[in-house]
Amino acid sequence: MRITQLSHNDVAGECAAAFERPGRSAASVGLLLFLAWKALGENGLSLILLLLAVAVGVGFQIPNRANLAGFRDEIMRQEVSSGLGQVRVRPRRGERFHDVTDMMASIARLPSVKAVEPILVLPGAIRSGGHFVVLGITGVNGSAGQRPYERTVGADLVPGDNHGTVLGERLAKKIGVSVGDDVDIQVLLSTRPRLVLDDNGMGNYTLKVRGLAGFAALDSVFVDWGFLASETGEERSASALLVWARNDEVEVARKTAVSIEHLFPAATAMSWLDDSRYLRSVVGAVQALESIAGGMSLFGVIIPVLSLLYIDALHRRRQVSLLSAIGFREREIFLIFFAKALIVGIVGVLLGAAVGWGMLGYFNLHPIYNYEKFVVRPTITLGNMLTPVLLVLATTALAGSLPAWQAARVNPSDTLRRIE
Amino acid sequence: MSGGSVLVANGLVRRRGDKAIIAGASLTLKLGESVALMGPSGCGKTTLLHLLGVLDRPGAGTVLIEGINPWSKGRNARAALRLRRIGFVFQQSNLIPFLSARDNVALPAWRLSGNRRFALAQADALLDRFGLNVQARAPGGVLSLGEAQRVATARALVNRPAIILADEPTGSLDSAATEAVLDSFDEIVRGGTTLLVATHDPRVASRMHRMVHMQDGALVDQPIPTTGFPSPFAALKIPAGRRP
Numbered sequence: 001m002r003i004t005q006l007s008h009n010d011v012a013g014e015c016a017a018a019f020e021r022p023g024r025s026a027a028s029v030g031l032l033l034f035l036a037w038k039a040l041g042e043n044g045l046s047l048i049l050l051l052l053a054v055a056v057g058v059g060f061q062i063p064n065r066a067n068l069a070g071f072r073d074e075i076m077r078q079e080v081s082s083g084l085g086q087v088r089v090r091p092r093r094g095e096r097f098h099d100v101t102d103m104m105a106s107i108a109r110l111p112s113v114k115a116v117e118p119i120l121v122l123p124g125a126i127r128s129g130g131h132f133v134v135l136g137i138t139g140v141n142g143s144a145g146q147r148p149y150e151r152t153v154g155a156d157l158v159p160g161d162n163h164g165t166v167l168g169e170r171l172a173k174k175i176g177v178s179v180g181d182d183v184d185i186q187v188l189l190s191t192r193p194r195l196v197l198d199d200n201g202m203g204n205y206t207l208k209v210r211g212l213a214g215f216a217a218l219d220s221v222f223v224d225w226g227f228l229a230s231e232t233g234e235e236r237s238a239s240a241l242l243v244w245a246r247n248d249e250v251e252v253a254r255k256t257a258v259s260i261e262h263l264f265p266a267a268t269a270m271s272w273l274d275d276s277r278y279l280r281s282v283v284g285a286v287q288a289l290e291s292i293a294g295g296m297s298l299f300g301v302i303i304p305v306l307s308l309l310y311i312d313a314l315h316r317r318r319q320v321s322l323l324s325a326i327g328f329r330e331r332e333i334f335l336i337f338f339a340k341a342l343i344v345g346i347v348g349v350l351l352g353a354a355v356g357w358g359m360l361g362y363f364n365l366h367p368i369y370n371y372e373k374f375v376v377r378p379t380i381t382l383g384n385m386l387t388p389v390l391l392v393l394a395t396t397a398l399a400g401s402l403p404a405w406q407a408a409r410v411n412p413s414d415t416l417r418r419i420e
Numbered sequence: 421m422s423g424g425s426v427l428v429a430n431g432l433v434r435r436r437g438d439k440a441i442i443a444g445a446s447l448t449l450k451l452g453e454s455v456a457l458m459g460p461s462g463c464g465k466t467t468l469l470h471l472l473g474v475l476d477r478p479g480a481g482t483v484l485i486e487g488i489n490p491w492s493k494g495r496n497a498r499a500a501l502r503l504r505r506i507g508f509v510f511q512q513s514n515l516i517p518f519l520s521a522r523d524n525v526a527l528p529a530w531r532l533s534g535n536r537r538f539a540l541a542q543a544d545a546l547l548d549r550f551g552l553n554v555q556a557r558a559p560g561g562v563l564s565l566g567e568a569q570r571v572a573t574a575r576a577l578v579n580r581p582a583i584i585l586a587d588e589p590t591g592s593l594d595s596a597a598t599e600a601v602l603d604s605f606d607e608i609v610r611g612g613t614t615l616l617v618a619t620h621d622p623r624v625a626s627r628m629h630r631m632v633h634m635q636d637g638a639l640v641d642q643p644i645p646t647t648g649f650p651s652p653f654a655a656l657k658i659p660a661g662r663r664p
């Protein structure tokens with residue numbers, strides 16, 4: 001083609017029609033991405049460093065969050081779902097509820113409640129061979145789906161089993177018994193002082209060890225609730241009602257507690273978080289660790305990404321001015337640099353997620369904590385994967401927009417007069 | 421546009437600090453005309469070209485490009501004006517180093533048309549015309565200075581602007597490369613594009629239709645050197661512009 005067809009009254013040439021079109025007011029996305037991509041490829045080392053910074057940020061956060069969540073979940077399992085439930089209901093006055101039949105029925109009808117079970121705890125002692133340990137004897141419902149312990153060995157109690165017991169593993173070891181052995185148990189059936197001296201107030205039983213319990217119940221003695229309660233003369237009495245909610249959310253537990261107190265003003269109901277200082281501190285500590293480690297790794301991303309992109313933008317001031325002289329808009333120049341940061345962010349985050357996923361596999365096989373059946377395995381949820389991915393991506397975008405903005409605001413006249 | 425004037429600058433002033441580098445410069449460029457802008461180093465040629473090319477805003481005075489005052493418009497309108505009506509060739513480092521020569525030339529056309537294939541076809545035709553097809557795929561950063569200047573000239577032309585502003589385009593070239601660039605300028609002017617070239621080189625000036633001299637921040641018409649090559653600084657000793 002000829003390039004000499006440029007005058008206004010003599011426009012010809014095969015492509016001339018294209019120039020008569022109004023043309024695009026804004027640059028095509030393809031062009032901006034093309035420039036971002038080409039610019040990225042120019043310096044391999046800084047690209048690798050950028051990707052590493054982003055990938056490490058994600059790759060570190062994913063297993064860290066998952067392990068912390070795994071730790072919290074393990075504690076929750078032991079203390080709440082296989083422990084005392086999400087809501088604990090106790091009498092406001094006195095030692096126990098005398099008849100929990102109606103209470104259990106009304107609480108079970110609450111929509112957030114999955115199960116409600118009584119426990120009856122009486123002072124007592126256990127004896128086997130030469131060992132004698134004073135402790136609380138806990139009656140649990142043999143027919144319950146939910147129990148306040150997790151059996152690790154042997155069988156569970158069944159309703160009406162007045163010859164069986166389940167012992168905590170550590171206690172069983174201490175007094176030298178295992179499943180199938182007999183133990184002697186004494187229970188102080190009435191707490192009224194006048195009866196303390198009376199032999200009738202004391203129950204003496206020889207019970208067979210049906211199973212062993214682990215976790216939070218390592219030192220406990222469990223017997224059938226129906227059996228224990230009827231020995232006290234009040235066969236529907238309970239020291240507390242344990243309520244299992246449909247999930248572990250503390251807000252659900254708190255709302256359920258409020259509803260229960262509303263129904264039964266003579267009772268106090270507390271969520272697991274309000275009831276246990278231990279759980280409160282565990283949950284708080286996990287949250288703090290999550291924020292600190294998360295914040296630190298975001299800093300670990302933002303500083304290298306910001307500085308590398310910033311130096312890159314400075315280094316490209318002449319190119320930016322040329323784009324401006326060619327007729328690119330400020331916004332388009334911003335978008336080119338921002339797209340660069342986004343490409344780095346997306347690729348880096350994907351790399352990091354792959355590394356993080358691999359580390360999750362490793363920690364699943366080699367738990368960071370594994371002692372006496374307390375095993376912390378990473379809790380892998382979409383949230384635990386996505387949160388670091390999105391946080392780091394957002395951080396990279398944020399770190400990329402300052403240099404992009406800086407680049408877009410370059411005064412082309414000042415830069416172009418310098419000869420490099 | 422009055423009487424075929426592509427660019428009309430009137431009473432331009434540009435200060436840097438308390439010094440007026442451009443002090444009342446006026447210039448009219450007609451359609452298809454080529455003009456050499458001469459003057460000693462530091463007199464303000466680059467500054468003036470940036471004002472005329474809408475890269476810098478004058479402190480006073482007006483620039484009209486095809487009758488339009490770009491500073492009465494928004495930033496996007498000024499960018500559009502640079503994209504469609506103005507082509508720049510700087511002294512050096514004209515090219516985006518990470519793009520090939522071909523992509524460098526195609527860039528303004530891609531930006532304007534949104535069509536990469538069309539833009540590349542334009543670029544290929546221009547590179548062909550300037551005898552640069554061999555270097556088309558080389559990154560902008562590895563071309564020789566002479567090649568890079570010709571690629572930059574092709575890029576300035578690709579959107580068929582009304583005016584090309586070239587700032588010492590042959591400043592760092594040997595005479596053969598200078599000739600090649602000047603030949604490409606001849607092509608441009610023959611095609612009806614207006615050309616303003618800031619230069620110290622009388623050979624460049626002698627190939628233009630007319631010459632203006634910058635002195636004390638203002639512009640003075642000068643005769644084209646026809647016989648021999650007078651020193652570019654000769655004008656300093658003959659202050660023709662100061663004569664009333």
Ligand SMILES: Nc1ncnc2c1ncn2[C@@H]1O[C@H](COP(=O)(O)OP(=O)(O)OP(=O)(O)O)[C@@H](O)[C@H]1O
Nearest residue numbers: 414417436437441460461462463464465466467468
């Ligand atoms: N940002 C600035 N701040 C202060 N002074 C400046 C600035 N930019 C340019 N100048 C001054 O303006 C004057 C004109 O500069 P300019 O680059 O326009 O000269 P020139 O005629 O293009 O010179 P040369 O032929 O060497 O390229 C110079 O004295 C320069 O120092």
Ligand SMILES: [Mg+2]
Nearest residue numbers: 465466467587
């Ligand atoms: Mg200059």
